[in-house]
Amino acid sequence: MTDVSDHAAGDRHRQNDVPQLPEGDEARESVESYDTEDGVVFYDAQNPLAWLKATNAVALGDAL
Template structure:
């Protein structure tokens, strides 16, 4: 399923910044009535698990 949400390009990384975690570049998302679902586009049957749920609006 393609990512149909608009998202800005990430800022360019400098040499001093660490590389993002493996799999981050293939992580996609889609919205449902209950929230947002994140998944690995390279392996859509894989599960992403979080220990705690956070409101994204509270994090920005």
């Protein structure tokens, strides 16, 4: 489990059941992308219906 803070909902901390990659697995192998008018969409090629919601953008280079 990942402990997250949700300031918008007023929750100080809550548990989020997010599966974590096993040690040694490479996350980038299953990531694909496509361009839109507004930017680039990254998605999990093994589960293309999965989605993420973010309140702010992060430069991909800063996250790697």
